[in-house]
Amino acid sequence: MAVAQGSALLHFSRNGAFGPDGAELLVLDRGEGAYVFDTNGNRYVDALSSLYCAQIGYSFGEEMGAVAAQQLQQLAFNTLWGTAHPPALELAERLAGLAPDPINKVFFTSGGSESVEAAWKLARQYHVFNGEPQRLKAIARKTAYHGVTLGALALTGVPAYKDVFGPPAIETRHVANTNPFRNPLQGEALAAHLLAEIEQVILEEGPDTIAVIVAEPVQNAGGCFVPPPGYWPGLRELADRYGILLHADEVITGFGRIGEWFAVERYGATPDLITVAKGLTSAYAPMGAVLVSDKVADPFYEEKRTLLHGITFGGHPLCAAIALKNLEIFEREGVIDNVNAHEAGLEARLQTLKDEFTVVGDVRGAGFFWALEFVKDEASTRLDADEREQLLRGYMPQAMLEARLIARVDDRGDAVMQIAPPLISDDQVLDEIVEKMRTVLRGAEDLILG
Ligand SMILES: Cc1ncc(COP(=O)(O)O)c(C=O)c1O
Numbered sequence: 001m002a003v004a005q006g007s008a009l010l011h012f013s014r015n016g017a018f019g020p021d022g023a024e025l026l027v028l029d030r031g032e033g034a035y036v037f038d039t040n041g042n043r044y045v046d047a048l049s050s051l052y053c054a055q056i057g058y059s060f061g062e063e064m065g066a067v068a069a070q071q072l073q074q075l076a077f078n079t080l081w082g083t084a085h086p087p088a089l090e091l092a093e094r095l096a097g098l099a100p101d102p103i104n105k106v107f108f109t110s111g112g113s114e115s116v117e118a119a120w121k122l123a124r125q126y127h128v129f130n131g132e133p134q135r136l137k138a139i140a141r142k143t144a145y146h147g148v149t150l151g152a153l154a155l156t157g158v159p160a161y162k163d164v165f166g167p168p169a170i171e172t173r174h175v176a177n178t179n180p181f182r183n184p185l186q187g188e189a190l191a192a193h194l195l196a197e198i199e200q201v202i203l204e205e206g207p208d209t210i211a212v213i214v215a216e217p218v219q220n221a222g223g224c225f226v227p228p229p230g231y232w233p234g235l236r237e238l239a240d241r242y243g244i245l246l247h248a249d250e251v252i253t254g255f256g257r258i259g260e261w262f263a264v265e266r267y268g269a270t271p272d273l274i275t276v277a278k279g280l281t282s283a284y285a286p287m288g289a290v291l292v293s294d295k296v297a298d299p300f301y302e303e304k305r306t307l308l309h310g311i312t313f314g315g316h317p318l319c320a321a322i323a324l325k326n327l328e329i330f331e332r333e334g335v336i337d338n339v340n341a342h343e344a345g346l347e348a349r350l351q352t353l354k355d356e357f358t359v360v361g362d363v364r365g366a367g368f369f370w371a372l373e374f375v376k377d378e379a380s381t382r383l384d385a386d387e388r389e390q391l392l393r394g395y396m397p398q399a400m401l402e403a404r405l406i407a408r409v410d411d412r413g414d415a416v417m418q419i420a421p422p423l424i425s426d427d428q429v430l431d432e433i434v435e436k437m438r439t440v441l442r443g444a445e446d447l448i449l450g
Contacts, residue, residue: 014393024401031058034422034429036406044404047419047433052220052252052369053283056329057422063329064284064322071321080108080315087320094327095291098261100270105297107290107307108315112251112277113147115288116214119273120151120170121309122296123212123245129299132243135211138170139201139244141177143222143413146214146249155214158221158412173201178225179413181362181373182380188230195234207242212273214247217263222413223371224364232269239272245296246271251288255279256336256423258367259343266366272296282326287319335423339368342430346370346421349434356438359445368423372437374415376448383415383448391415391444399443405436 004018004025018025028044030037034057036046046054071087078085092106107122109115120138127135138155140146146155153161154168157177162168175198180186185193202210213235219225239246248271253263255276260266262274272295277288300307313319330336343366350370354360361375374391376383383391392409396417400407408418421433 023397026401031061033057033059034425042404044406045429045432045436047405047407047421047436049420049422050283051278052257052420053278055255055257055279055282055423056326056333056335057282057424060282060284060325060329064325067321067325068285068318071318075317077317079310079312081310081312085315085317085320087317087324088315091315091320091323094324095289098327099274099291100262100265102294103270103274103291104294105292107292107309108320109277109288109290109311110286110313110316110319111288112275113149113152114311114314115251115275115277115290116146116152116155116249117149118309118311118314119214119247119249119275119290120155120212122290122292122300122307123247123273125308126245126296126299127211129302129305132208134209135244136171137205137210138172139198139210139213140172140174141215141219142174143177144174144216144219144249145221145412147251160412173205175201177219177222178227178231179219179222180225180228181364181414187228191228191230191234194228194231195238198235199238202238202242202244207244210242210244212245212247213239214249216249216251217253217267218258218366218369220252220369220418221410223373223410223416223418224366224369226364226366227267232264232267236269236271245273247273247275249275251275251277252279252420253367253369255282256330256339256367257369257420259336259340261336263367280326281319281323282329284326285316285319285322287316287323333424338426339423342425342427343367345427346430349430350437353434353437353441357441357445359448360441368425369418369420371416371418372441374417374444374448387448388415391447395443395447396440399440400436403436403439405433405440407433407437 017023027039028036029039036044095106096104107118109118140155142157144157146152150169154170154172157174248264272293274291281287350363354363360372361380362373388411396409
């Protein structure tokens with residue numbers, strides 16, 4: 001069948017949608033700063049950082065290339081399976097230094113899903129070493145996305161992504177996320193309510209059957225749910241009280257997206273495990289990692305104990321060298337300071353869109369990670385299935401392409417538009433993003449409100 005994508009199957013896409021009579025397939029072949037260019041030379045502002053990855057933007061290819069060439073000439077590859085190589089050792093040291101104490105150990109992977117699965121396996125082995133092999137269950141949150149490999153998929157709280165694939169690999173209870181919109185409870189009262197639900201689930205399941213509580217500091221799916229005050233310290237307290245490990249999935253929020261190296265630092269709790277990927281290399285190479293606290297790691301160092309997990313390419317020297325250069329660029333270019341300097345301005349700009357358009361019912365997020373929720377009237381009524389189909393899969397993709405804007409529209413939860421600009425974006429880029437959003441939202445308002 002002749003289709004626009006040729007022989008490539010597109011991920012999480014309607015593969016039959018593209019072609020002469022269908023949607024235009026965006027094929028990108030160049031990047032610069034916060035911009036990407038298609039094969040026809042059109043310039044787009046990448047307000048999504050290539051799916052939350054391109055923290056430092058696209059202009060460091062030459063520097064990264066030099067590091068990559070040097071590493072490939074010196075040692076193209078070696079594993080971390082009982083041997084090691086300098087870039088991975090150095091990177092582990094750097095990450096241990098950046099992570100909050102007592103997180104001092106690092107297990108490398110090739111991406112986010114692998115990191116989430118590795119965290120689960122480390123947690124399981126920790127409990128077995130501790131004489132608690134019965135801790136086989138997890139608590140995760142509704143609508144949260146933690147990846148697609150079968151273990152990570154079990155933790156993911158999006159039924160539509162799971163049902164096709166049979167029984168989940170990990171028995172998981174999904175609890176309410178921290179969505180504040182339309183919620184009569186706010187702030188500390190909301191945190192208390194959510195924590196009470198989690199405690200109730202722990203007690204129902206049996207506290208000594210739960211291995212892990214996993215949550216993103218700011219939940220992506222559903223649209224940038226920031227935790228209410230006290231929520232993360234409350235998770236920490238519940239985990240400690242019931243002997244459960246706390247896993248912060250920072251695949252999106254890590255590496256500056258929320259104005260800290262790790263977002264948990266902003267929300268006042270130190271987890272036992274942090275998973276990262278995407279921003280670790282700013283996507284100049286594919287890499288992930290699990291950052292592990294001393295408590296979890298120490299039992300693995302006892303005599304004759306083997307860590308029962310390994311990934312051939314985990315910690316690949318090329319990727320490790322690029323990650324090290326990425327961290328150097330972060331510091332040299334003041335990338336995290338840039339996020340903090342522009343966060344309030346970005347929020348204020350987005351609020352103007354809410355003021356201007358009825359179809360924008362809520363603006364929420366933190367750092368350089370924001371969502372607008374679509375509604376159909378002043379009473380914040382949700383869009384129905386037909387309206388979501390028309391808006392999110394009909395109008396928006398083409399309108400964004402025409403506006404030369406890359407952003408995300410999604411309805412795994414309620415209908416949202418999301419942005420996560422490269423962390424090097426300045427006022428001019430942020431103005432441009434918001435102006436393009438304004439253009440697109442005018443059409444959305446006409447479509448939904450008539
Ligand atoms: C929070 C979170 N965890 C895990 C993953 C899975 O990462 P990957 O697509 O690299 O496997 C993602 C991907 O977006 C994510 O957002």
